[in-house]
Amino acid sequence: MRKLITIIAFLCVGQTSTAQEGRTFYNSGNSSTTKKYVGASWLQGTIILADGSELNGQVRGYSYKGNDINSFRYRLKKGDKARTIKADDCTLISYDGLIILSLPKNLKKKTGKRKFYVTLYYGEHLTVFQNPKAQISEGGYASASGNNAVSFNEGQMLSFLALKNGEISKLTALNFRKQMRKITSDNKKFMKRTSDKKWFKYGNIYKIAHYYNQTKNQ
Protein backbone atom coordinates (compact mmCIF):
# COMPACT_ATOMS: atom_id res chain seq x y z
CA MET A 1 0.00 0.00 0.00
CA ARG A 2 2.84 2.39 0.87
CA LYS A 3 4.53 1.68 -2.46
CA LEU A 4 1.26 2.40 -4.26
CA ILE A 5 0.81 5.76 -2.53
CA THR A 6 4.41 6.69 -3.31
CA ILE A 7 3.93 5.86 -7.01
CA ILE A 8 0.74 7.94 -7.19
CA ALA A 9 2.41 10.82 -5.41
CA PHE A 10 5.31 10.83 -7.88
CA LEU A 11 2.90 10.69 -10.82
CA CYS A 12 0.96 13.66 -9.48
CA VAL A 13 4.07 15.70 -8.76
CA GLY A 14 5.51 14.88 -12.18
CA GLN A 15 2.37 16.05 -14.00
CA THR A 16 1.72 19.16 -12.01
CA SER A 17 5.10 20.64 -11.21
CA THR A 18 6.43 23.44 -13.39
CA ALA A 19 9.88 24.97 -13.52
CA GLN A 20 10.34 28.07 -11.34
CA GLU A 21 10.56 31.18 -13.44
CA GLY A 22 13.20 33.80 -12.66
CA ARG A 23 11.52 37.20 -12.24
CA THR A 24 13.11 40.15 -13.94
CA PHE A 25 12.10 43.77 -14.25
CA TYR A 26 14.56 44.53 -17.04
CA ASN A 27 13.33 46.31 -20.16
CA SER A 28 10.53 48.08 -18.39
CA GLY A 29 9.71 51.51 -17.10
CA ASN A 30 7.67 54.40 -18.29
CA SER A 31 8.46 55.70 -21.76
CA SER A 32 7.28 59.28 -21.40
CA THR A 33 9.96 61.94 -20.71
CA THR A 34 7.54 64.01 -18.63
CA LYS A 35 8.24 63.88 -14.92
CA LYS A 36 6.69 60.93 -13.10
CA TYR A 37 5.41 61.11 -9.56
CA VAL A 38 4.73 58.16 -7.28
CA GLY A 39 1.10 58.10 -6.17
CA ALA A 40 -0.35 57.28 -2.77
CA SER A 41 -3.08 54.84 -3.78
CA TRP A 42 -2.93 51.20 -2.80
CA LEU A 43 -2.08 49.27 -5.99
CA GLN A 44 -0.64 45.86 -6.77
CA GLY A 45 3.12 46.07 -6.68
CA THR A 46 6.34 44.27 -5.96
CA ILE A 47 9.22 45.14 -3.68
CA ILE A 48 12.64 43.53 -3.97
CA LEU A 49 14.23 43.75 -0.55
CA ALA A 50 17.92 44.32 0.10
CA ASP A 51 18.43 40.59 0.75
CA GLY A 52 16.98 39.73 -2.66
CA SER A 53 13.65 38.41 -1.41
CA GLU A 54 10.46 39.59 -3.04
CA LEU A 55 7.29 41.05 -1.53
CA ASN A 56 4.21 40.84 -3.76
CA GLY A 57 1.07 42.57 -2.65
CA GLN A 58 -0.29 46.07 -2.30
CA VAL A 59 2.04 49.03 -2.35
CA ARG A 60 1.62 52.77 -2.10
CA GLY A 61 3.69 55.93 -1.79
CA TYR A 62 3.81 57.00 1.85
CA SER A 63 6.07 59.93 2.68
CA TYR A 64 7.55 62.55 0.38
CA LYS A 65 10.31 65.16 0.40
CA GLY A 66 8.86 67.84 -1.77
CA ASN A 67 7.59 65.93 -4.80
CA ASP A 68 10.10 63.09 -4.44
CA ILE A 69 9.08 59.81 -2.87
CA ASN A 70 10.75 59.10 0.47
CA SER A 71 9.13 55.85 1.65
CA PHE A 72 6.49 53.31 0.69
CA ARG A 73 3.95 51.22 2.54
CA TYR A 74 3.41 47.54 1.86
CA ARG A 75 0.67 45.08 2.82
CA LEU A 76 -0.18 41.63 1.50
CA LYS A 77 -3.84 42.50 0.93
CA LYS A 78 -6.52 44.87 2.15
CA GLY A 79 -7.10 44.54 5.85
CA ASP A 80 -3.62 43.27 6.62
CA LYS A 81 -1.18 45.27 8.70
CA ALA A 82 1.05 47.49 6.57
CA ARG A 83 4.77 48.10 7.00
CA THR A 84 6.93 51.01 5.93
CA ILE A 85 9.65 50.41 3.36
CA LYS A 86 12.49 52.91 3.09
CA ALA A 87 15.19 53.13 0.45
CA ASP A 88 17.74 51.45 2.77
CA ASP A 89 15.43 48.40 3.04
CA CYS A 90 15.14 47.55 -0.64
CA THR A 91 16.68 47.73 -4.09
CA LEU A 92 13.68 47.98 -6.44
CA ILE A 93 9.96 48.69 -6.34
CA SER A 94 7.49 48.06 -9.14
CA TYR A 95 4.42 50.26 -8.68
CA ASP A 96 1.79 51.77 -10.97
CA GLY A 97 3.74 51.02 -14.14
CA LEU A 98 6.88 52.59 -12.67
CA ILE A 99 10.17 51.03 -11.69
CA ILE A 100 11.68 52.83 -8.70
CA LEU A 101 15.26 52.05 -7.77
CA SER A 102 17.01 52.48 -4.45
CA LEU A 103 20.41 54.05 -5.12
CA PRO A 104 22.98 55.96 -3.01
CA LYS A 105 21.76 59.42 -2.05
CA ASN A 106 25.15 60.77 -3.10
CA LEU A 107 25.55 59.18 -6.51
CA LYS A 108 29.19 60.21 -6.72
CA LYS A 109 30.10 58.43 -3.49
CA LYS A 110 28.14 55.20 -4.19
CA THR A 111 27.91 54.38 -0.47
CA GLY A 112 25.99 55.70 2.49
CA LYS A 113 22.33 56.49 2.87
CA ARG A 114 20.06 55.55 -0.02
CA LYS A 115 17.27 57.33 -1.84
CA PHE A 116 14.52 56.41 -4.30
CA TYR A 117 14.89 57.28 -7.97
CA VAL A 118 12.13 56.82 -10.53
CA THR A 119 13.42 55.18 -13.68
CA LEU A 120 12.52 56.01 -17.23
CA TYR A 121 14.02 52.71 -18.42
CA TYR A 122 15.45 49.86 -16.37
CA GLY A 123 17.86 47.73 -18.32
CA GLU A 124 20.42 45.03 -17.70
CA HIS A 125 23.33 47.12 -18.98
CA LEU A 126 22.03 50.68 -19.11
CA THR A 127 19.37 52.28 -16.90
CA VAL A 128 18.00 55.78 -17.36
CA PHE A 129 16.34 57.46 -14.40
CA GLN A 130 14.90 60.80 -13.41
CA ASN A 131 17.35 63.45 -12.30
CA PRO A 132 15.91 64.91 -9.07
CA LYS A 133 17.56 68.22 -9.88
CA ALA A 134 16.33 68.36 -13.48
CA GLN A 135 14.52 71.40 -14.81
CA ILE A 136 11.08 70.84 -16.27
CA SER A 137 10.24 72.31 -19.64
CA GLU A 138 7.44 74.77 -20.19
CA GLY A 139 7.49 73.97 -23.90
CA GLY A 140 9.19 75.59 -26.90
CA TYR A 141 12.39 75.26 -28.89
CA ALA A 142 16.09 75.63 -28.14
CA SER A 143 19.47 74.29 -29.06
CA ALA A 144 23.08 74.49 -27.98
CA SER A 145 24.10 75.81 -31.42
CA GLY A 146 21.36 78.46 -31.60
CA ASN A 147 19.41 77.10 -34.59
CA ASN A 148 16.33 75.90 -32.65
CA ALA A 149 17.06 72.25 -33.40
CA VAL A 150 15.47 70.83 -30.26
CA SER A 151 11.79 71.06 -29.34
CA PHE A 152 10.45 70.52 -25.84
CA ASN A 153 7.07 69.30 -24.70
CA GLU A 154 5.48 70.92 -21.71
CA GLY A 155 6.35 69.02 -18.53
CA GLN A 156 9.28 67.27 -20.18
CA MET A 157 12.31 66.68 -17.98
CA LEU A 158 15.32 68.44 -19.47
CA SER A 159 17.85 65.95 -18.17
CA PHE A 160 18.05 62.35 -17.05
CA LEU A 161 20.75 60.30 -15.36
CA ALA A 162 22.19 57.15 -16.88
CA LEU A 163 23.59 54.29 -14.83
CA LYS A 164 26.01 51.99 -16.60
CA ASN A 165 28.57 49.67 -15.00
CA GLY A 166 28.08 51.46 -11.69
CA GLU A 167 28.89 54.85 -13.19
CA ILE A 168 26.45 57.76 -13.39
CA SER A 169 26.31 60.10 -16.39
CA LYS A 170 24.05 63.02 -17.13
CA LEU A 171 21.97 63.15 -20.32
CA THR A 172 20.66 66.60 -21.13
CA ALA A 173 18.17 67.52 -23.81
CA LEU A 174 20.54 69.99 -25.48
CA ASN A 175 23.64 67.78 -25.65
CA PHE A 176 21.96 64.38 -25.70
CA ARG A 177 23.58 62.90 -28.81
CA LYS A 178 27.15 63.67 -27.78
CA GLN A 179 26.61 62.48 -24.19
CA MET A 180 24.80 59.30 -25.24
CA ARG A 181 27.40 58.37 -27.85
CA LYS A 182 30.10 58.72 -25.20
CA ILE A 183 28.56 56.18 -22.83
CA THR A 184 27.41 53.71 -25.49
CA SER A 185 30.54 53.60 -27.65
CA ASP A 186 31.18 49.98 -26.58
CA ASN A 187 28.22 48.74 -28.66
CA LYS A 188 29.05 48.73 -32.38
CA LYS A 189 25.59 47.74 -33.56
CA PHE A 190 24.07 50.53 -31.49
CA MET A 191 26.59 53.12 -32.69
CA LYS A 192 25.73 52.30 -36.31
CA ARG A 193 22.13 53.31 -35.74
CA THR A 194 23.00 56.64 -34.10
CA SER A 195 23.44 58.12 -37.58
CA ASP A 196 19.64 58.00 -37.90
CA LYS A 197 18.86 61.41 -36.40
CA LYS A 198 15.10 60.89 -36.55
CA TRP A 199 15.54 58.00 -34.13
CA PHE A 200 18.56 59.16 -32.14
CA LYS A 201 17.00 62.07 -30.30
CA TYR A 202 16.26 63.02 -26.69
CA GLY A 203 12.51 62.38 -26.88
CA ASN A 204 13.21 58.79 -27.92
CA ILE A 205 15.52 58.10 -24.99
CA TYR A 206 13.48 55.12 -23.74
CA LYS A 207 13.64 53.26 -27.07
CA ILE A 208 17.30 54.20 -27.47
CA ALA A 209 18.18 52.75 -24.05
CA HIS A 210 16.18 49.63 -24.93
CA TYR A 211 17.97 49.14 -28.25
CA TYR A 212 21.34 49.54 -26.51
CA ASN A 213 20.46 46.86 -23.96
CA GLN A 214 19.07 44.46 -26.53
CA THR A 215 22.09 44.71 -28.82
CA LYS A 216 24.83 44.94 -26.19
CA ASN A 217 25.88 41.32 -26.45
CA GLN A 218 25.32 40.87 -30.18
Next chain:
Amino acid sequence: MKPFLFIISLFLFFLVKAQEKNLEFKYVQTDEKKAIVGIKSVMNSSAFVLNNKTAAENYEMVYGIIAKKYDYPEDIILSATPSEEIVIQEQAPGLYETKSMGFVNSFDMSYNMTFLTRDGSIECVLSDMKLGNTAAMTENMEGLYLHRKNGKPKKTMKGITDLKIENYFNSILSSLKSEK
Protein backbone atom coordinates in the same frame (compact mmCIF):
# COMPACT_ATOMS: atom_id res chain seq x y z
CA MET B 1 -6.07 -5.18 -10.02
CA LYS B 2 -8.13 -2.33 -8.56
CA PRO B 3 -5.12 -0.29 -7.39
CA PHE B 4 -3.52 -0.78 -10.82
CA LEU B 5 -6.65 0.53 -12.58
CA PHE B 6 -6.74 3.48 -10.17
CA ILE B 7 -3.17 4.46 -11.03
CA ILE B 8 -3.82 4.18 -14.76
CA SER B 9 -6.98 6.30 -14.62
CA LEU B 10 -5.19 8.93 -12.53
CA PHE B 11 -2.33 9.04 -15.00
CA LEU B 12 -4.71 9.32 -17.95
CA PHE B 13 -6.58 12.14 -16.20
CA PHE B 14 -3.42 14.25 -15.91
CA LEU B 15 -2.36 13.34 -19.44
CA VAL B 16 -5.67 14.53 -20.90
CA LYS B 17 -5.51 17.71 -18.84
CA ALA B 18 -2.03 18.41 -20.18
CA GLN B 19 -3.27 17.96 -23.76
CA GLU B 20 -5.99 20.66 -23.63
CA LYS B 21 -4.58 23.26 -26.01
CA ASN B 22 -6.36 26.21 -27.52
CA LEU B 23 -5.59 26.54 -31.22
CA GLU B 24 -7.13 29.97 -31.59
CA PHE B 25 -7.92 33.11 -29.59
CA LYS B 26 -11.61 33.50 -28.80
CA TYR B 27 -13.70 35.64 -26.46
CA VAL B 28 -16.01 33.68 -24.18
CA GLN B 29 -18.78 35.14 -22.04
CA THR B 30 -18.38 34.73 -18.28
CA ASP B 31 -20.82 35.00 -15.37
CA GLU B 32 -19.16 38.12 -14.10
CA LYS B 33 -21.49 41.09 -14.12
CA LYS B 34 -20.56 44.69 -13.45
CA ALA B 35 -22.95 47.53 -12.81
CA ILE B 36 -23.74 49.64 -15.89
CA VAL B 37 -21.11 48.02 -18.17
CA GLY B 38 -22.67 44.56 -18.26
CA ILE B 39 -21.36 41.00 -18.55
CA LYS B 40 -17.66 40.36 -19.02
CA SER B 41 -16.21 38.26 -21.81
CA VAL B 42 -12.63 37.12 -21.65
CA MET B 43 -10.25 35.77 -24.25
CA ASN B 44 -7.99 32.77 -23.63
CA SER B 45 -4.54 34.04 -22.80
CA SER B 46 -2.66 31.43 -24.79
CA ALA B 47 -3.00 29.50 -28.04
CA PHE B 48 -0.84 26.90 -29.71
CA VAL B 49 0.60 26.42 -33.15
CA LEU B 50 1.38 22.75 -33.72
CA ASN B 51 4.00 21.63 -36.24
CA ASN B 52 6.82 19.19 -36.88
CA LYS B 53 9.65 21.59 -36.13
CA THR B 54 12.20 21.44 -33.34
CA ALA B 55 12.33 24.07 -30.61
CA ALA B 56 15.35 25.69 -32.29
CA GLU B 57 13.61 25.78 -35.69
CA ASN B 58 10.49 27.27 -34.14
CA TYR B 59 12.57 29.93 -32.39
CA GLU B 60 14.30 30.88 -35.66
CA MET B 61 10.94 30.99 -37.42
CA VAL B 62 9.43 33.34 -34.85
CA TYR B 63 12.51 35.59 -34.93
CA GLY B 64 12.43 35.55 -38.73
CA ILE B 65 8.81 36.71 -38.83
CA ILE B 66 9.58 39.55 -36.41
CA ALA B 67 12.65 40.54 -38.46
CA LYS B 68 10.53 40.66 -41.65
CA LYS B 69 8.09 43.05 -40.02
CA TYR B 70 10.61 45.34 -38.29
CA ASP B 71 13.90 46.75 -39.58
CA TYR B 72 15.15 46.57 -36.00
CA PRO B 73 13.48 43.58 -34.30
CA GLU B 74 15.27 44.45 -31.04
CA ASP B 75 12.95 47.45 -30.74
CA ILE B 76 10.03 45.23 -29.85
CA ILE B 77 11.83 42.25 -28.30
CA LEU B 78 11.78 42.51 -24.52
CA SER B 79 13.74 39.32 -23.98
CA ALA B 80 14.85 36.30 -25.94
CA THR B 81 16.25 32.93 -24.91
CA PRO B 82 17.42 30.96 -27.96
CA SER B 83 15.38 27.81 -28.65
CA GLU B 84 13.09 28.65 -25.71
CA GLU B 85 11.20 31.91 -25.88
CA ILE B 86 10.87 35.36 -27.35
CA VAL B 87 8.89 38.07 -25.55
CA ILE B 88 7.73 41.07 -27.56
CA GLN B 89 5.84 44.24 -26.80
CA GLU B 90 3.84 45.58 -29.71
CA GLN B 91 1.51 48.44 -30.55
CA ALA B 92 -1.59 47.67 -32.63
CA PRO B 93 -2.99 50.92 -34.07
CA GLY B 94 -6.78 51.15 -34.03
CA LEU B 95 -7.26 47.56 -32.85
CA TYR B 96 -10.03 48.41 -30.37
CA GLU B 97 -13.00 49.37 -32.48
CA THR B 98 -16.63 50.13 -31.79
CA LYS B 99 -19.37 51.22 -34.18
CA SER B 100 -22.26 53.48 -33.34
CA MET B 101 -24.78 55.09 -35.69
CA GLY B 102 -22.49 54.53 -38.63
CA PHE B 103 -19.45 56.03 -36.95
CA VAL B 104 -16.37 53.99 -36.13
CA ASN B 105 -14.39 54.77 -33.00
CA SER B 106 -11.02 53.15 -32.74
CA PHE B 107 -8.26 53.17 -30.18
CA ASP B 108 -4.75 51.87 -30.20
CA MET B 109 -3.80 48.89 -28.12
CA SER B 110 -0.53 47.55 -26.81
CA TYR B 111 0.26 44.07 -25.59
CA ASN B 112 3.03 41.65 -24.68
CA MET B 113 3.27 38.33 -26.43
CA THR B 114 5.49 35.47 -25.33
CA PHE B 115 6.35 32.85 -27.93
CA LEU B 116 7.32 29.66 -26.09
CA THR B 117 9.12 27.60 -28.69
CA ARG B 118 9.14 23.86 -28.09
CA ASP B 119 9.57 20.69 -30.14
CA GLY B 120 6.40 20.37 -32.16
CA SER B 121 4.71 23.54 -30.97
CA ILE B 122 4.79 27.26 -30.33
CA GLU B 123 2.70 28.54 -27.47
CA CYS B 124 1.67 32.17 -27.92
CA VAL B 125 0.87 33.77 -24.56
CA LEU B 126 -0.84 37.16 -24.44
CA SER B 127 -0.36 39.46 -21.48
CA ASP B 128 -0.48 43.12 -20.42
CA MET B 129 -3.14 44.07 -22.96
CA LYS B 130 -3.70 47.79 -22.69
CA LEU B 131 -5.90 50.36 -24.32
CA GLY B 132 -3.98 53.42 -25.46
CA ASN B 133 -0.41 53.57 -26.68
CA THR B 134 1.28 56.28 -24.67
CA ALA B 135 2.67 56.09 -21.19
CA ALA B 136 0.29 58.86 -20.21
CA MET B 137 -2.83 57.13 -21.44
CA THR B 138 -3.09 53.42 -20.99
CA GLU B 139 -5.73 51.30 -19.36
CA ASN B 140 -5.42 47.63 -18.57
CA MET B 141 -7.81 45.45 -20.56
CA GLU B 142 -8.89 42.43 -18.63
CA GLY B 143 -11.87 41.62 -20.80
CA LEU B 144 -14.63 43.09 -22.92
CA TYR B 145 -18.16 43.86 -21.81
CA LEU B 146 -19.95 42.67 -24.92
CA HIS B 147 -23.32 42.06 -23.31
CA ARG B 148 -25.68 44.16 -21.26
CA LYS B 149 -26.61 43.02 -17.75
CA ASN B 150 -29.79 41.47 -19.14
CA GLY B 151 -27.70 39.28 -21.44
CA LYS B 152 -28.46 41.08 -24.69
CA PRO B 153 -25.41 41.73 -26.91
CA LYS B 154 -24.27 45.32 -27.32
CA LYS B 155 -24.69 46.19 -30.99
CA THR B 156 -21.82 48.67 -30.87
CA MET B 157 -19.39 45.96 -29.79
CA LYS B 158 -20.49 42.34 -30.17
CA GLY B 159 -19.21 40.95 -33.44
CA ILE B 160 -17.14 44.13 -33.97
CA THR B 161 -14.72 44.75 -31.13
CA ASP B 162 -14.22 41.11 -30.19
CA LEU B 163 -13.96 39.94 -33.78
CA LYS B 164 -11.34 42.50 -34.72
CA ILE B 165 -9.16 41.59 -31.74
CA GLU B 166 -9.62 37.85 -32.29
CA ASN B 167 -8.80 38.13 -36.00
CA TYR B 168 -5.70 40.18 -35.27
CA PHE B 169 -4.18 37.67 -32.86
CA ASN B 170 -5.35 34.67 -34.88
CA SER B 171 -3.57 36.16 -37.90
CA ILE B 172 -0.35 35.94 -35.89
CA LEU B 173 -1.06 32.23 -35.37
CA SER B 174 -1.82 31.83 -39.08
CA SER B 175 1.46 33.44 -40.08
CA LEU B 176 3.29 30.98 -37.81
CA LYS B 177 1.35 28.05 -39.30
CA SER B 178 2.00 29.05 -42.89
CA GLU B 179 5.70 29.88 -42.45
CA LYS B 180 7.96 27.15 -43.83
